Amino acid sequence: MSEFDHGLVLGKFYPPHAGHHHLVRSAAARCRRLTVLVCASAVESIPLADRVAWMREVHPESGIEVVGAVDDIPVDITDPAVWDAHMAIFRAAVPDPVDAVFTSEPYGEELGRRFGATPVTVDIARTTHPVSGTAVRRDPVGCWRFLAAPVRAGLARRVVVVGAESTGTTTMARALAEHYRARGGVWSGTRWVPEYGRAYSEAKYTKLLAIRPEATFDEVTWTSSEFELIAERQLADENPAARAGSPVLFCDTDPLATTIWHERYMGTRNPQVESIAARANHHLWLLTDDTGVPFEDDGLRDGEHVRTWMTHRFREELTGRNLPHILLTGPHADRLRTAVTAVDALLRTGWHFTAPLPERGGLASPG
Template sequence: MVVGKFWPLHKGHQLLLEAAATQVSELVVLVYANPDSATLPAAVRAGWIRELYRGDEVSEGPRIGSTPLRISALSADADGVPPDAADDATHREFVRRWLAQRGIHIDVVFSSEDYGPGFAKHLGAAHVAVDPARPQVPVSGTLVRSYPTEYAQFLHPLVAAQFGVVPPAAVPRVVLLGAESSGKSTLCAALAEALDTVWVPEYGRTLHEQKSGNLDYEDLLYIARRHVELENEAGAQAQGVIFCDTNAATTALYSYYYFHRCDPMLQAMAAVCGQRYAHTFVCAPTVPFEQDGWRGPEALRSFQHGMILMQLDYFGIPYTLVEGTVAERVAQVLGHLTISI
């Protein structure tokens, strides 16, 4: 078991969870605080853990490797969570009773805190300390809450977005947006080749094909999350700049288009796209339309293009429209980057 506020979930927490998961057959995770956050309550914080550790098949539930996670968000009203200021004995007994009421037996408690050994002993469990002095991940929830910008590097982009910040990138990121069949992928590949660097394909397309077009509502947040993770991975190989096909803002548009709603975490990721990317280019839908079996009708391109421009204006994100042949578009982008990067 791991118990914590996770306010917010940071890389130190992830180290703790991942270390624990390698040593158990099931990991129970309790998320709570009293008083709780009014804007990011325990249910939201538990949602971060579920999302970061879900796979392509959300029906399987969150897991780290082969270890399933049993995540519960507790509250003072529903569960009687004691105040944070209560003594250790009160907190230990609260958790013991909560587990007993649900028939959950804990073999080992993992923590990075001084309370861990006594807490585990009260539950009749062993204790394993993970990075207690924080040399591996020098951060705490208090530091992040107090200085989110300065400590954004210790947050997953999904979590950081809910604080309105973006973790620093190793190299500048340039994003290409556009309607379906507007030449984004072709242009990304051509630009990466021209600058001998890497580009990140649209992950939404990848998952769409893997699931034979049967995306669920929950997949849209997953698409945005996996896409930024792939950007981070590609950044280690990039030479001076990295080109990205699509961003979380466009994924949010598709969430509204297909499901008429959008997860707040995805909304937050969309809202920080202006900070995440050094430059935004929009591909005009003037190239010949190619129906590959996965796209909507050609008539939809004009609507999609207009929605993307409206969203960029709404978020106040400057952009450059590119048109013409692939060679002409490459020249337009590189000409702008020569001046700006």
């Protein structure tokens, strides 16, 4: 029999980390059912919906319910009127009676009193998991080991390598992943995402050869919907790699590139592929120049005559959309050095978390 009937854990979870999950699991072990209330303000840069989704994924157990609420009231635990305003939001989100409130914060006693519930403090010194939301926002790389898979996927810096055929995009994406893995530590898990369109093209050509062994790749026919499928799958393939990887993920092409490949093969734009590209969350594009790179026909390429046009279209599209990008030129070693310099600059720039609402009264609100 559980010690408590209905427990409550609340906080900003900005972003969720191992300390939060320890608190939730500790509370759930003592309650018949537990509500986790995620409170976010409109000024914070991680949407409430993302935080709720992340917490639900990490805590799918029966008996745990994760709900969200917008709380734009600054924190001041010395002001009863401010407490009353916060409590109105908390009770609207959690209307059922609560008989235990679990926190890792000094204000837990007052929060429990206002809910008419038993206050339970869990690891207030944070000895089990020495981390806080403030620490994660200040240094995501240093706190990476405390982040669960969905949070890592949401925070990873995603770098895309794009370019015309036979300009070294795959070689570059693989080399970058190897370079960062060699740094060790948190970087040892760095991954790269292969180009799905390549595998799809190979499968199409294989089917054609089974019917006509003498067929060449330029005889493969395409439909517009296939580019939609390729773009969707390319985007989907990123998340498993980001969830298990380091703070940076390298992608060999992306749905934005698929919009240009559609234009190249079909002669028109595709609004659906454009829509898929708009959903992507990428931070830097590395464009491999065709100049000085010999064309190598591996049986699945037919674009030597359009490589310069493709390079131009990539630059035009990236520039027109005001997306951060650099052109990689020269031999591979030079290109890799340029790429690493750009990626390191991206990582130094940081994650740009907006500050939470001001806190007064001498005690921090749950991160």
